[in-house]
Amino acid sequence: MAATSARAATVGAGRPAPLGPWGAFLVRRVAGLAAVAVTLVVGTFLMVQLIPGDPARVVAGGDATPADVERVRHELGLDRPLFTQFADYAGGLLRGDLGSSFQTTEPVARIIGDRLPFTAEIALLSVLAVLLLAVPIGLAVAARGSRRADSSFTFVTGTVGATPEYVIGTLLVLGFAIKLGWLPAAGAETLASLVLPVAALVLPATCVMARIVRREAAQVLAQDYMRTARGRRLSPLRLYARHALPNLLTATLTLGGLILAGLLGGTVVVESVFAWPGIGQRVVEALLVRDYPVVQGCVLVLGLLAALLNLLVDLVLALLDPRVLAGKGAN
Amino acid sequence: MRRVRWNAPLVTALAGLGLIALLGIVAPLVLQEEATALSGAARAPVSAEHWLGTDALGRDVLARTLVATRLTLEMTLAATAIAAGAGILLGTGVWVSGRRVRELGLRLIDVLVSYPALILALVIATVVGTGPTASVLAIGLGGAPAFARLTANMAASVAQRDFVTQARLMGVPPYRVLVRHLLPNIAGPLLVLLSVAFANVLVALSGLSFLGVGVQAPDYDWGALLNSGLASLYTNPAEAVGPAVAITVTGVLAGFVGDGLAAALDPRARDTKTAPAQTPAVSAPSHRAPADALVTVDGLSVVLPDGTRLVDEVSFHVMPGEIVGLVGESGSGKSLTAMSVARLLPEGLSAHAAQLTLDDLDLAAPVVDPARLATGIGIVFQDPSASFNPALRMKGQLTETLRVHQGVRGAEVDRRAVEALEQVRIKEPARVVRQYPHELSGGMRQRAMIAAALLPGPKLIVADEPTTALDVTVQAEVLDVLTDINRRRGTSVLLISHDIGVVGTVCHRVLVMYAGRVVEAVSAADLRAGRVKHPYTQALLAASPRLQDTGAAERAPLATIPGRPPQPAARPAGCAFAARCPVALDTVCATERPRLIDDVACHAVRQEVPTA
Numbered sequence: 001m002a003a004t005s006a007r008a009a010t011v012g013a014g015r016p017a018p019l020g021p022w023g024a025f026l027v028r029r030v031a032g033l034a035a036v037a038v039t040l041v042v043g044t045f046l047m048v049q050l051i052p053g054d055p056a057r058v059v060a061g062g063d064a065t066p067a068d069v070e071r072v073r074h075e076l077g078l079d080r081p082l083f084t085q086f087a088d089y090a091g092g093l094l095r096g097d098l099g100s101s102f103q104t105t106e107p108v109a110r111i112i113g114d115r116l117p118f119t120a121e122i123a124l125l126s127v128l129a130v131l132l133l134a135v136p137i138g139l140a141v142a143a144r145g146s147r148r149a150d151s152s153f154t155f156v157t158g159t160v161g162a163t164p165e166y167v168i169g170t171l172l173v174l175g176f177a178i179k180l181g182w183l184p185a186a187g188a189e190t191l192a193s194l195v196l197p198v199a200a201l202v203l204p205a206t207c208v209m210a211r212i213v214r215r216e217a218a219q220v221l222a223q224d225y226m227r228t229a230r231g232r233r234l235s236p237l238r239l240y241a242r243h244a245l246p247n248l249l250t251a252t253l254t255l256g257g258l259i260l261a262g263l264l265g266g267t268v269v270v271e272s273v274f275a276w277p278g279i280g281q282r283v284v285e286a287l288l289v290r291d292y293p294v295v296q297g298c299v300l301v302l303g304l305l306a307a308l309l310n311l312l313v314d315l316v317l318a319l320l321d322p323r324v325l326a327g328k329g330a331n
Numbered sequence: 332m333r334r335v336r337w338n339a340p341l342v343t344a345l346a347g348l349g350l351i352a353l354l355g356i357v358a359p360l361v362l363q364e365e366a367t368a369l370s371g372a373a374r375a376p377v378s379a380e381h382w383l384g385t386d387a388l389g390r391d392v393l394a395r396t397l398v399a400t401r402l403t404l405e406m407t408l409a410a411t412a413i414a415a416g417a418g419i420l421l422g423t424g425v426w427v428s429g430r431r432v433r434e435l436g437l438r439l440i441d442v443l444v445s446y447p448a449l450i451l452a453l454v455i456a457t458v459v460g461t462g463p464t465a466s467v468l469a470i471g472l473g474g475a476p477a478f479a480r481l482t483a484n485m486a487a488s489v490a491q492r493d494f495v496t497q498a499r500l501m502g503v504p505p506y507r508v509l510v511r512h513l514l515p516n517i518a519g520p521l522l523v524l525l526s527v528a529f530a531n532v533l534v535a536l537s538g539l540s541f542l543g544v545g546v547q548a549p550d551y552d553w554g555a556l557l558n559s560g561l562a563s564l565y566t567n568p569a570e571a572v573g574p575a576v577a578i579t580v581t582g583v584l585a586g587f588v589g590d591g592l593a594a595a596l597d598p599r600a601r602d603t604k605t606a607p608a609q610t611p612a613v614s615a616p617s618h619r620a621p622a623d624a625l626v627t628v629d630g631l632s633v634v635l636p637d638g639t640r641l642v643d644e645v646s647f648h649v650m651p652g653e654i655v656g657l658v659g660e661s662g663s664g665k666s667l668t669a670m671s672v673a674r675l676l677p678e679g680l681s682a683h684a685a686q687l688t689l690d691d692l693d694l695a696a697p698v699v700d701p702a703r704l705a706t707g708i709g710i711v712f713q714d715p716s717a718s719f720n721p722a723l724r725m726k727g728q729l730t731e732t733l734r735v736h737q738g739v740r741g742a743e744v745d746r747r748a749v750e751a752l753e754q755v756r757i758k759e760p761a762r763v764v765r766q767y768p769h770e771l772s773g774g775m776r777q778r779a780m781i782a783a784a785l786l787p788g789p790k791l792i793v794a795d796e797p798t799t800a801l802d803v804t805v806q807a808e809v810l811d812v813l814t815d816i817n818r819r820r821g822t823s824v825l826l827i828s829h830d831i832g833v834v835g836t837v838c839h840r841v842l843v844m845y846a847g848r849v850v851e852a853v854s855a856a857d858l859r860a861g862r863v864k865h866p867y868t869q870a871l872l873a874a875s876p877r878l879q880d881t882g883a884a885e886r887a888p889l890a891t892i893p894g895r896p897p898q899p900a901a902r903p904a905g906c907a908f909a910a911r912c913p914v915a916l917d918t919v920c921a922t923e924r925p926r927l928i929d930d931v932a933c934h935a936v937r938q939e940v941p942t943a
Contacts, residue, residue: 036442043454050458145678154590159579162586164534166541167575170561174568224717228780231675231710232732233701246722258444258477265447269538273561284542287457295457302450310445320722 022318029314036307043303044296045089048076059102059290076292098300099293101286108297111282116301118188119278123267123305125194126201127260133206134256138213139240139248142221153214161207165266169200169273186275197274201266209256216251220244246320253320257313261306268302341591347584355404358397366394374566384567386559395556396573403552403577406467407533413471414528418478419521423513425483426490427505440483443476449535451476456544463552466545470535474528481524485517519596523589530585537578553578620648625790625823626672629686633667633847636679639900642667643847646927649791652821654814656834656855658871659844662896666795668844669827673710673793674699689791702736709784709822711794711813715776715801719768725779726764732787751782755812774805778812785816792816795827810837831871835859843868846896846907852930864931867892867908906934 051058056073064072077085092099098108141153160168176196177185184193220226221244229243268280275281279298286294367390375385383392425436443451452473459465489495495512503511514521539545540554541561548555553574560571620627626649633642642664649655657665671682674694687695689707712718719728729748733739739747745764752760755778768776777797784792794813798806814837817824828834834841835858843851843865851865863869873890894911897903906912909920914935925932 036445039442047454047457052459158586158590159583162530162534162582163579164538164582166538166557167579170557170564170571170575174564174571178565178568224712224714225720227675228710228712228718228728229720229731231673231705231712232735233705234731234735235701238735243720243723247720250722261445262447262449265449268449268453269542272542283453284544287453287544292457295453299450299454299457303446306446306450 025318029311033307033311037304040300040303040307041090041093042086044300045086047296047299048292049082049085059292061290093300098297101291101294103286103289103291103294108293111294112279112297112301115277115279115282118276119264119267119271119280119302120305122194122197122201122270122276122278123264125198126205126263126267127309129198129202130205130209130260130263133202134209135213135245135249135252137206138210138252139217139244141210142214142217143236143240145218154211157207157211161204161211163204164269165200165204166269166273168203169196169270172196172200173273188277193274193276197270197276200270200273201263205259205263205266209252209259212256212259213248213252217244217248220247220251223247249320250317253313253317257310260313261309264302264306264309338591338594340587341595344584344587344591348581348588351400351581351584352404354397355400358394359401362394362398365391366398374563374570376567377569383569383573386570387563392556392560392567392570392573395551396553396577399552399556399574400577402463402546402550403533403537403554403581406463406536406546406552407529410467410471410474410532410536411525411529413467414474414478414532415525417472417475419482419514421475421479422482422484423486423509423517426486426513427499427508437483440476440479444480446476448473448477448531449538452535452539453544456539461544461547463546463550466536466539470532470539474532474535477531478524478528482517482521485520485524486513489513489516519592523592523596526585526589526592530582530589533578533582533585537574620646621650623651624648625651625653625690626825627686627688628668628672629684631668631671631682631684631687633664633671633676633680633682635899640902641680641847641899642671642682643902645844645847645849647842647849647852649823649825651790651823652817653840654817654824654826654838656826656828656838656841657844658828658831658834658841660829660896662846662899663844664847665827665829665844669793669795669825672791672825673708674704675710705732705736706787707789707791709787709789709792711777711780711784711792711797713796713799715773715780716768718780719776721768723767724764725766725768725771728768729764729779729783729786732783737787747786751786752779754785754816755779755782756808757782773801774808777801777805777809781809781812781816785820785822789822791823791825793825793827796829797826798833799829806833813837831858831875843871846902847899848907848932849927850908850932852927864936865933866912866914866935870911870913906932 048055054069056069056076056078057064059076060069060072073079077088080088096109098112100107101111141149144150173185173196176183183195184190185196187193226239226243229239234242267278268283270276271278271280272284279302283295283298283302285291286298370381370385370389370391372385373387373389375381375389377384381391381393383396386392386395421436421440425433425440428436448470452469455469455472456465459468490513495508498508498512536545537552537554537557540552541558543558546552546555556574557571557578560574563570620629628648629646631642631645632640634640645664645668647655657668659665667676667680670676671684671687672689672694676682682695684695687693692699692703692707719725726745726748729751730739730744733747734744748764749760752763757763757775757778763771763775763779771779777800781792781794781797792813797813798809801809810833813824813826816822824838826834826838831841831843835855838855841853841855841858842849843853843863845867851863851868853863853868857863858868858872861872863872870890870892874892892911897907897910903909903921905919905921905923906915906925909915912920912935915921916935919934923934925934925937928937931937
């Protein structure tokens, strides 16, 4: 498999790309990002349109008068043709206008502006922590190759990895906030408030990721080029960090990128457990009171964040593995 | 589908899930009243009457947790069915449809998958509302893309196999291709995926209820119970612990079913018994190598952990400046012999020898100075396309030993790398050193591998089937480079090959191996002239084509050797070749192991030509 893709790449290398490999790569990826963005805009627009029955009535609530319903219908622009509505929605987005909350009449853009930093904070911290923990752990278990270490690793990661963030969060609050009183149970007042939400996100994701790393590492370590490197009698650090790691990261990130994007979903839940004032908590609040503009805006921004995270992973992949740049996957 | 090998984790996890399912059926029948009865004391702590205390309305938490099992499991099953159904349809559908639909479909799946499933579920919940049915739809559809992606990956490996291509070329309709060819071949991995999806769906569904956007009162599932438990975490923590444990245990069990199934279906997962390694008794030095030999190997055995000898008491030497060939069929132990000399045996194998030295360096010692090893022995591996690290530039790989073990720095590194590539006749070496391995052709890569082996100035090059993976036209080129270096630098070469023609052309001396033993040592001139004694060597020569045979009389059909070499664990007490040997003697060959005397290990030869 590796041999065929390498051969294919050799053939392709003869044809000069007009933009250079990085130019072509960036064009491809930015186009992909644009496609995702368009899908998200259309998707969030259709979200309100697809509400079964009369969206205006649903939005206005069960005990609304017919006049209320008509007013809501007009406010939502639902009395105009579909295309006009979409043009308004998309045009508003381009101007940074995401509408206003039904509930508080606050502009959605400002709500997101206030809350995004909090979500970004715990999401980015968690992504970093997951990578910094999972890669060394997985690599170490694979490199050891001992049967006992392997089965206890499988058991622990299987158990913790399958435990949902909200359960871990609840247990962490119970242990560290209520019983021991070491850390705050909720809010975002102090730096210490970060610890429990990030831990709740990182623990299960690290376990899932470490399993992927272990599996991929076992494959990388069995490759011929690792034997070549061993033939140069390198120190274990150089052997694993210089020769195994780049190849391991390519495979790991290709699969693990999804887990990292999935951390955003976990953020939504964890923010609710810890009353963390991020977008996730707000979107759930809005959903419960059918505050559709807020839901639309938050979902759009979370989606774009996920897409950006994927782009970031792709960029790192391209830096690590020249074959990705040439449009050939590592796998 | 392959036969499932039941294992303890799988059985335990399945039994556990069965118990929970039983609970889901029985609990609502028995405990319904207790779960809804208002006992009076709200948020009572754990007591003998209420094992997990009571909730905000004074209802028994344990009873409610047990009763909630049914709704939770029903919803999880339904949502898993939706996710799996939609996912399998989409994931396999793209592989049986036309090219354009396929590419569009795969792209769409990619976009959907990159979007976190839980947020996708929230969007769907916004549209369809709250409650059990809406939750099932939201989580089921939200999980479909991930299922589709994984199914598409599995289907891809099957759909590109020959029998599926052939079925499609023969005009078998897509539906039949799907049902007859695709699904049966991915059934095993799909089952694993299903149990993992079950765990994920359970977690997501409970999460939706936990957030308050799933199941609404008066209905309750584990997620909803956990939600109300969170509110009374300070007064009765047990209220949260009950449903938390229920969700976790069920999810973990489903995950373990997945792990267990994967292990049960994995054809590679054999039960490898690891017996304590038996150190073979090393016989006293027997092989009389010249005192000035570069490499001396005496009584070398390579053993598996269970004591099976893959290489059995092999002795030989390599003189300075000499090219020695090791030839034999695959499984003859020639590569393991060479890798013992290079101290690069695969994990689990161990080498034992009365003497194993390179000059004054003891290669059999427990620890050997890595710098002396790396600079003393250069290694050329079989497959040049796999033996270079794809993520690193050529220069770094060529010069690593120089930099790490010989302290070469700066511009000197570049100069040496370019010079080394020039020596192996690579054009534009200054450009090549900056390239990645995949940008080079196979022949170039193997010559670069030789350059890398040569750079530290080794005394010995171990070349393990250096031409096997190359095109015939490139083979000569690579062998030429090897002999050229041997001539100009006096570097000794230990060349491993299964091609008796190659070793006869390149080497000075050739050792023929069979079933882990050296059966004959012969000079290359004798080999080329056909002056070989051992019946196995004679058979090997007769089985290899020779282009210079032009005479019609000589163009006899190529001979084949009947039978196969014995497996390492089933080697006979006598001569391992006896069963295939045309001249085997009834008396000794089957019972007594022939020793290498006068460069040949054969009872029959010795009888015909009595030793002086």
